[in-house]
Amino acid sequence: MWRLLLIAGLLSTQAYASCEFDGVTFHADYAGGKLDGCERLAPGHFMLTTKPENTPINPSPWYSFAIESDTEQRLTLSIAADGQRPRYLPQVSENGESWQPLPFTLDEHGFQVQLTIGASATRYVSANALFTSQDYIEWATQLSESSAFEQVLLGRSTGDRPIYGLVHEKPDNKEWLLVLGRQHPPELTGAFAMLSFVDALAQQEEVMPAFFNRFNVLVVPVVNPDGVDEGYWRHNLNGVDLNRDWGKFTQQETRVVHEAMQKLISGDERLVFALDFHSTRQDVFYTMPSDYGVMPADFVLNWLDAFKKESVRSFVVRDQPGSSPGRGVFKQFIADTYGVHAVTFEMGDNTPKALLDHVGKVSAHTLMEQMLQTRQQDFIFVSPDK
Numbered sequence: 001m002w003r004l005l006l007i008a009g010l011l012s013t014q015a016y017a018s019c020e021f022d023g024v025t026f027h028a029d030y031a032g033g034k035l036d037g038c039e040r041l042a043p044g045h046f047m048l049t050t051k052p053e054n055t056p057i058n059p060s061p062w063y064s065f066a067i068e069s070d071t072e073q074r075l076t077l078s079i080a081a082d083g084q085r086p087r088y089l090p091q092v093s094e095n096g097e098s099w100q101p102l103p104f105t106l107d108e109h110g111f112q113v114q115l116t117i118g119a120s121a122t123r124y125v126s127a128n129a130l131f132t133s134q135d136y137i138e139w140a141t142q143l144s145e146s147s148a149f150e151q152v153l154l155g156r157s158t159g160d161r162p163i164y165g166l167v168h169e170k171p172d173n174k175e176w177l178l179v180l181g182r183q184h185p186p187e188l189t190g191a192f193a194m195l196s197f198v199d200a201l202a203q204q205e206e207v208m209p210a211f212f213n214r215f216n217v218l219v220v221p222v223v224n225p226d227g228v229d230e231g232y233w234r235h236n237l238n239g240v241d242l243n244r245d246w247g248k249f250t251q252q253e254t255r256v257v258h259e260a261m262q263k264l265i266s267g268d269e270r271l272v273f274a275l276d277f278h279s280t281r282q283d284v285f286y287t288m289p290s291d292y293g294v295m296p297a298d299f300v301l302n303w304l305d306a307f308k309k310e311s312v313r314s315f316v317v318r319d320q321p322g323s324s325p326g327r328g329v330f331k332q333f334i335a336d337t338y339g340v341h342a343v344t345f346e347m348g349d350n351t352p353k354a355l356l357d358h359v360g361k362v363s364a365h366t367l368m369e370q371m372l373q374t375r376q377q378d379f380i381f382v383s384p385d386k
């Protein structure tokens with residue numbers, strides 16, 4: 001039996017599928033859930049399909065669905081991503097909160113997994129752990145209770161969801177650090193590194209007061225809350241890649257963040273550095289070339305050197321400098337607009353959680369030290385002919 005429940009939205013493909021076969025139900029009717037079709041291939045063998053919200057799209061097929069069964073049974077599931085090769089490895093959970101890797105093989109459809117489900121039990125299968133808007137609110141509430149970070153409403157998304165900022169600010173500070181997360185909702189490993197990074201910053205309040213006596217911090221942990229909660233692949237509710245919209249500002253989400261930046265960083269205050277957390281095939285830092293005219297020229301090279309010395313030796317620090325003017329990428333927009341460095345902080349799709357936590361923490365500590373060692377005037381570009 002097929003049911004298609006259309007949720008009020010702007011993309012015609014946005015739908016939650018649910019289906020039921022002989023006492024087994026599949027559905028994705030929860031924040032972050034994503035399932036576009038199901039089919040019985042054989043007794044006990046089902047194909048679950050996910051489709052992109054629109055095309056063309058950078059392929060990062062996200063899937064997340066719940067399975068309920070009336071009786072105990074062994075199920076074989078083929079997870080298909082609309083002709084795309086699978087990217088995110090399947091994980092399984094009993095409660096939607098703690099997740100285990102799910103052993104898989106590849107079949108003609110995509111992943112094939114097997115699991116046993118008990119009578120009246122629920123299992124969740126997902127492209128990665130679920131971490132949705134509500135989880136961020138709980139995290140931010142804890143952070144603001146245990147530190148001087150304050151949660152502020154910056155504005156609302158295309159789908160009218162709140163976009164929150166976390167602000168750490170002192171009246172006499174002139175310099176700002178900006179941190180973004182979840183422009184691309186499926187990129188969970190980057191999201192987890194960002195949480196660890198921000199937690200580590202906050203925990204240094206008493207250890208490194210000099211940092212917070214000089215720098216203000218704006219964190220926007222979820223730039224694309226619609227994408228996160230609707231179980232999308234990558235784009236916002238208008239089907240637009242937000243990390244191609246900086247400087248163009250055709251989308252509500254980039255406008256909200258940009259307006260917050262302009263409002264907070266005003267008068268003689270300056271943005272001095274920005275980080276944007278993502279995930280890709282491997283851990284890599286996309287940086288601006290040191291000869292691009294961003295200040296101080298070697299700031300990021302020096303930071304990554306310090307990071308390399310303090311992180312576990314098994315973590316490979318890859319620095320990939322490059323520029324892409326006019327493409328609407330956040331890092332490029334920051335470099336061109338403010339004349340300072342920005343880094344796209346990419347964690348590998350399969351980097352384990354414990355390593356993400358470590359990388360987030362060490363990168364925060366070393367960055368704070370690097371920023372403190374840099375004189376205020378060295379963040380400002382001075383034309384050679386002046």
Ligand SMILES: [Zn+2]
Nearest residue numbers: 184187278279
């Ligand atoms: Zn990304």
